Amino acid sequence: MTTTKHETEIAADPTVPLIRIIREFDATPAQVFRAHTDPELVKQWLGPRGLEMEVLTFDCRTGGEYRYVHRRGDEAYVFHGCFHEVTPARRIVQTFTFEGMPEAVALETLVLEDLGDGRTRLTAESLCDSFEGRDGMLSSGMDEGVIQGYERLDELIARGEAD
Amino acid sequence: MAADPLSRVFSALADPTRRDLVARLASGDATLSELAEPYDVSVQAVSKHLRVLEDAGLVTKGRDAQRRPVHLEAEVFDLMTKWIERYRHQAEERYRRLDDVLRGLPDDVDPIPPTPPSTGATP
Helix, strand or coil: CCCCCCCCEEEECCCCCEEEEEEEECCCHHHHHHHHHCHHHHHHHCCCCCCEEEEEEECCCCCCEEEEEEEECCEEEEEEEEEEEEECCCEEEEEEEECCCCCCCEEEEEEEEEEECCEEEEEEEEECCCHHHHHHHHCCCCCHHHHHHHHHHHHHHHHHHHC | CCCCHHHHHHHHCCCHHHHHHHHHHCCCCECHHHHHCCCCCCHHHHHHHHHHHHHCCCEEECCCCCCCCEEECHHHHHHHHHHHHHHHHHHHHHHHHHHHHHHCCCCCCCCCCCCCCCCCCCC
């Protein structure tokens, strides 16, 4: 019997500003793909917890574009990008920009692998345009504790170097 | 070398010898010659690796002028692991919601929606 590995795996590449996420699903590639291309489905799962997702544009075809907002009270975080390549049930390549940092852009590649028996392995890679951008993405959506964490790390490192 | 702290830590740990040094220091402080002993490389080469770990804030050298034992700064290591774990946890939460969405989809669903919808709204 095969078991689906549900826990998300993550890797941050040390040599290029990349984050890679791997996750398996008890669903066919067509189902997983549909949940990424149909805005009515996307908004049910993509947004962070506690934030409401509103889709403004979502044309998931090669050459299409998207724009959406995550809202919580008065806060609004807008994201946009374009779909560079959309191969049904197989691959989506898209750009990704947080409008709060309009000059930064990441290239995101989603690949679905058919594991048979109605199972799919998803690999999502985000290639950022700088290590700072990658680390910003890693710490995005995190609360003050993490920013304090950054400050603590700076302190710890400064202490080590001063030694 | 990358300027920001997290990238320095990642780069420092990209090398298998340095990961091995970190693993050995996790069980206790050691001097340069103790650390160099099991490797088939010069003390100078190990010293170079230690310098990279030191620049990343992962290790410090003791004040004892004779021995200068190398000490692993476990806090730095833990902080980095925590960030990544939180990011991973967020992704896992997202994908559990996706699991729920997928359970509601028919087996023979089209991979793409019938018409490319656009709400045309502005924020």
